[in-house]
Amino acid sequence: MYEERETECHPLLQGDRDEDFKTISLCSSEMESLTSICEVILPSLSPNSLTQNHDNNKSDDESIKLFSTLSASQYPIPNKVARLLVKRAFFEAIMVVRLVLKLCSSRVGTLLIGGSLCFSVKWPYINKFSEISLERREKIVQKWFKHHFLTPVRLGFVFIKSLCLLAFFSQVNEKSKNPTWEAIGYNVATTKQHPNQQNNRPLQKNMVEIINETDHTLVNSLMQKGLHVTENLKENICKITCDVVIIGSGCGGGVAAAVLAKSGKKVVLLEKGDYFTPKDYSSLEGPSLDQMYESGGILPTLDGKLMIQAGSTVGGGSAVNWSACIKTPTSVLTEWAEEHNMKLYRTHEYASAMDIVCERIGVTDKCVKIGFQNQVFRKGCESLGLKVEDVPQNASKDHYCGSCCFGCPTGDKKGTDSTWLVDAVDHGAVIITGCKAEKLLFTENGEGKRRGKRCVGVLSQLMNQKISKRLQSLLEDH
Numbered sequence: 001m002y003e004e005r006e007t008e009c010h011p012l013l014q015g016d017r018d019e020d021f022k023t024i025s026l027c028s029s030e031m032e033s034l035t036s037i038c039e040v041i042l043p044s045l046s047p048n049s050l051t052q053n054h055d056n057n058k059s060d061d062e063s064i065k066l067f068s069t070l071s072a073s074q075y076p077i078p079n080k081v082a083r084l085l086v087k088r089a090f091f092e093a094i095m096v097v098r099l100v101l102k103l104c105s106s107r108v109g110t111l112l113i114g115g116s117l118c119f120s121v122k123w124p125y126i127n128k129f130s131e132i133s134l135e136r137r138e139k140i141v142q143k144w145f146k147h148h149f150l151t152p153v154r155l156g157f158v159f160i161k162s163l164c165l166l167a168f169f170s171q172v173n174e175k176s177k178n179p180t181w182e183a184i185g186y187n188v189a190t191t192k193q194h195p196n197q198q199n200n201r202p203l204q205k206n207m208v209e210i211i212n213e214t215d216h217t218l219v220n221s222l223m224q225k226g227l228h229v230t231e232n233l234k235e236n237i238c239k240i241t242c243d244v245v246i247i248g249s250g251c252g253g254g255v256a257a258a259v260l261a262k263s264g265k266k267v268v269l270l271e272k273g274d275y276f277t278p279k280d281y282s283s284l285e286g287p288s289l290d291q292m293y294e295s296g297g298i299l300p301t302l303d304g305k306l307m308i309q310a311g312s313t314v315g316g317g318s319a320v321n322w323s324a325c326i327k328t329p330t331s332v333l334t335e336w337a338e339e340h341n342m343k344l345y346r347t348h349e350y351a352s353a354m355d356i357v358c359e360r361i362g363v364t365d366k367c368v369k370i371g372f373q374n375q376v377f378r379k380g381c382e383s384l385g386l387k388v389e390d391v392p393q394n395a396s397k398d399h400y401c402g403s404c405c406f407g408c409p410t411g412d413k414k415g416t417d418s419t420w421l422v423d424a425v426d427h428g429a430v431i432i433t434g435c436k437a438e439k440l441l442f443t444e445n446g447e448g449k450r451r452g453k454r455c456v457g458v459l460s461q462l463m464n465q466k467i468s469k470r471l472q473s474l475l476e477d478h
């Protein structure tokens with residue numbers, strides 16, 4: 001029942017073009033050091049180092065040969081690493097990486113973090129990092145992992161390494177291909193799409209996509225969606241009024257928007273991400289992370305020990321998650337209710353709300369096809385005599401696309417973008433995409449009220465360089 005995809009994916013999900021890397025924010029000496037560190041992480045191999053495997057066919061041999069000639073020091077990988085660093089990393093991480101690059105850019109700095117490995121027999125007897133042979137550079141990096149006092153340098157290197165590997169393996173050419181994929185046996189899922197999904201943008205009728213607007217068109221576009229709009233020209237603020245403002249269109253925001261809009265409230269939903277539909281999805285890791293994930297998928301904790309992943313697009317996490325839908329187990333509900341005194345979780349209302357959500361997003365536990373890793377996992381558990389149960393998913397029983405985490409290209413997964421948000425816009429809710437809520441606006445409550453302040457609206461930044469205005473969403477009764 002599915003057709004091979006013929007349409008083009010969304011330009012934002014296609015991957016970077018060369019010119020995107022021309023402007024970089026690191027100076028030339030930092031770039032030189034970065035390039036030589038990238039080479040240590042992923043060097044090219046000499047053809048002699050490849051052992052011939054007679055089982056391989058000719059095309060495998062060719063792709064492996066090509067792989068061996070590639071290195072992360074080749075353009076545009078270092079430029080892409082620099083751009084990712086400046087665009088995505090925390091200020092602290094940028095400072096640590098720049099410190100490492102600065103040290104590597106000078107002879108004294110390299111001596112400090114590389115020791116005797118930077119010595120040379122020729123004048124000036126000490127080499128900076130980029131002048132040292134690859135073999136010695138590798139030894140220097142190994143040292144960074146051994147000595148306690150080099151911890152900041154090691155942290156900087158680990159950060160560069162993560163960005164470098166991401167850039168190297170997710171970088172695509174104009175045909176959306178990466179030259180290493182064939183050699184490592186990686187394929188981007190071939191997209192098959194349900195015919196009903198083609199050209200279907202169910203939220204568009206009540207959506208303002210900031211990416212398509214300018215300062216001149218914005219007011220008109222908001223008014224066309226039935227919003228009352230005024231302007232504060234002095235402060236360059238565009239004001240809209242409504243009954244309810246919801247920040248974020250994910251699992252929570254989507255359900256709240258639908259329920260409140262159905263109850264007759266005028267709902268405005270602010271979403272900082274953009275709107276993509278199944279026909280837009282490319283299944284390409286690099287651009288999909290960049291456009292559909294919080295911080296482009298690069299969001300480490302401050303200590304760098306953990307990466308946090310969250311969706312940032314219309315539908316939030318539900319647009320990129322793996323569709324596993326496990327109802328809160330009774331033992332957990334009991335713990336919440338009894339140990340944390342949240343009685344709601346043991347009520348009939350909570351149980352029935354969970355049933356309603358599962359029904360609306362089409363949860364089934366009758367999945368027919370499971371992925372290879374899970375087949376292996378199941379077999380292992382069964383061999384050990386462990387109980388194995390199917391994980392219910394919010395997609396049809398024969399759903400299997402392998403790339404739901406980059407947006408389900410079949411359109412079969414039922415995230416909020418194809419369920420609750422559709423209900424919300426059908427009942428008059430307006431979704432504003434590319435709109436980042438930045439400040440909650442409060443007013444003093446009258447005397448005698450339990451809470452001193454009341455929230456009366458939200459001030460947002462509009463994520464489009466063509467727009468200088470900010471958006472104020474104010475609650476009607478204020």
Ligand SMILES: Cc1cc2nc3c(=O)[nH]c(=O)nc-3n(C[C@H](O)[C@H](O)[C@H](O)COP(=O)(O)OP(=O)(O)OC[C@H]3O[C@@H](n4cnc5c(N)ncnc54)[C@H](O)[C@@H]3O)c2cc1C
Pocket residue numbers: 247248249250251252253270271272273309310311312313314315316317318320321322323324325326405435436437438
């Ligand atoms: C790759 C991946 C796989 C997952 N797999 C599963 C799974 O199989 N099963 C499961 O149960 N869970 C899974 N999850 C987790 C699940 O998706 C999340 O728990 C769920 O989406 C959280 O819902 P939420 O409403 O709290 O926030 P989200 O769904 O994350 O929505 C938050 C939304 O708010 C927007 N936003 C944030 N700040 C602002 C702002 N200031 N202004 C405007 N908009 C803003 C974001 O862009 C985002 O779209 C997965 C998550 C990921 C990332």
